[in-house]
Every structure is written in structure tokens, then in C-alpha cells.
Amino acid sequence: MLEKTTRMNFLYDFYQSLLTPKQRSYMSLYYLDDFSLGEIAEEYDVSRQAVYDNIKRTETMLEEYEDKLLLFQKFQERSKLIVSMKEMLKEDYPNSKAIIDAVAELEKLE
Amino acid sequence: MLEKTTRMNFLYDFYQSLLTPKQRSYMSLYYLDDFSLGEIAEEYDVSRQAVYDNIKRTETMLEEYEDKLLLFQKFQERSKLIVSMKEMLKEDYPNSKAIIDAVAELEKLE
Numbered sequence: 001m002l003e004k005t006t007r008m009n010f011l012y013d014f015y016q017s018l019l020t021p022k023q024r025s026y027m028s029l030y031y032l033d034d035f036s037l038g039e040i041a042e043e044y045d046v047s048r049q050a051v052y053d054n055i056k057r058t059e060t061m062l063e064e065y066e067d068k069l070l071l072f073q074k075f076q077e078r079s080k081l082i083v084s085m086k087e088m089l090k091e092d093y094p095n096s097k098a099i100i101d102a103v104a105e106l107e108k109l110e
Numbered sequence: 111m112l113e114k115t116t117r118m119n120f121l122y123d124f125y126q127s128l129l130t131p132k133q134r135s136y137m138s139l140y141y142l143d144d145f146s147l148g149e150i151a152e153e154y155d156v157s158r159q160a161v162y163d164n165i166k167r168t169e170t171m172l173e174e175y176e177d178k179l180l181l182f183q184k185f186q187e188r189s190k191l192i193v194s195m196k197e198m199l200k201e202d203y204p205n206s207k208a209i210i211d212a213v214a215e216l217e218k219l220e
Contacts, residue, residue, distance in 0.1 A: 085216075099195055102194060106188060106195075
């Protein structure tokens with residue numbers, strides 16, 4: 001469950017701009033703010049089942065977007081490379097400030 | 111026009127997986143294979159206007175996806191940094207094979 005939560009947090013982060021405002025509200029309360037389904041239902045004055053269905057549908061959509069665009073997968077691959085570049089630069093070329101800065105810029109773009 | 115064509119080629123490249131098969135066919139004939147609207151209309155046995163409308167709608171969709179996800183913009187920003195890192199490494203640290211390889215890996219992920 002923790003692993004799924006982490007994955008959904010990332011997918012939500014990458015694809016939230018493609019969701020509707022309601023989908024964003026439910027997902028953000030459920031996954032980021034750790035509200036229960038019942039608490040979200042109360043907040044929006046809808047049934048617990050309606051919230052559950054909406055969140056399940058949104059999770060499916062996020063996985064479909066990831067299948068098509070691979071933003072999370074590529075982010076992970078790039079992050080791994082950036083981490084190893086930072087380590088190599090720190091160890092072998094600690095005075096290469098311009099390159100170290102460029103790697104930091106690259107990291108900020110993620 | 112040339113600038114628009116280049117931009118559409120890139121946007122198509124990034125977001126084609128979000129389009130329908132028909133949208134992909136028209137866009138790819140028009141932008142990649144340089145077919146005219148009339149030639150596409152003949153190929154698919156539809157009116158020239160239908161092809162034009164479909165392509166215009168698709169262009170708008172691609173721009174909307176870019177507004178939301180910024181994949182092309184971030185690609186350009188990352189590419190610039192990667193080019194400058196490659197130049198700096200080549201000039202100042204030509205023997206840093208492991209780091210040069212990591213940058214090449216990063217470039218392949220684009």
C-alpha cells in the first residue's frame with residue numbers, strides 16, 4: 001500500500017494538469033493530505049461510494065497516461081543518472097564548478 | 111510556416127500517443143510525409159475540408175497538451191544544458207569517460 005501511495009503521488013504530480021478540478025481535489029485530499037474516503041465524502045456532501053469510484057477511475061487514468069507518456073519512468077532513469085554524475089563529479093572533479101552547476105540546473109528541471 | 115512545421119513535428123513527437131489513430135494518420139502524412147490536404151482527402155476518401163478541420167483540431171490539442179505538460183519546453187531546456195555540459199567536458203575533462211558516458215545516456219533518454 002505504501003508503495004502504491006508513493007507511485008500515485010508521483011503519477012499525480014506528473015499528470016494532475018490533465019485531470020478535472022474535482023479529480024484533483026479528491027486525489028489531493030486522499031493521497032497528499034491523507035483524508036479518508038468518508039471524510040472526503042462529508043466534505044463534498046456526496047456518498048463514500050461516489051468518492052471511491054472517482055478516485056479509482058482517476059488512478060486508472062493516471063496509469064494510462066503513464067503507459068503512453070512514461071514521464072515517471074523517464075524521471076526515475078534521469079534521476080539515477082544525475083545522482084551518479086553528482087557523485088562522480090564530487091569525488092573526481094570537485095573543482096569543476098561550471099559542470100556541477102549545469103547538473104544542478106538539470107536536476108531543477110525535473 | 112517552417113517554424114510552425116518544426117514545432118508541430120516536435121509536439122506530435124511528444125504527444126502522439128494521446129491522439130486517436132485517425133489524428134495520427136493525418137498528422138503524420140501532413141507534417142512528416144509532406145502530403146497536401148487534397149492528397150490526404152483522396153487517400154481517405156473524405157473531403158479536403160474534413161481533413162483540414164481534423165488537422166486544425168489536432169494542432170490545438172497538441173498546443174493544449176504542451177500548455178499543461180511542457181514536455182517540449184523542458185526538452186529544449188534540458189537539451190541546451192546537455193550540449194553545454196558535453197562541450198565543457200570535452201574541453202576541460204576529456205578523460206572523464208564515466209561522466210561523458212552518463213551525459214550520453216541522459217541524452218538518449220530525451
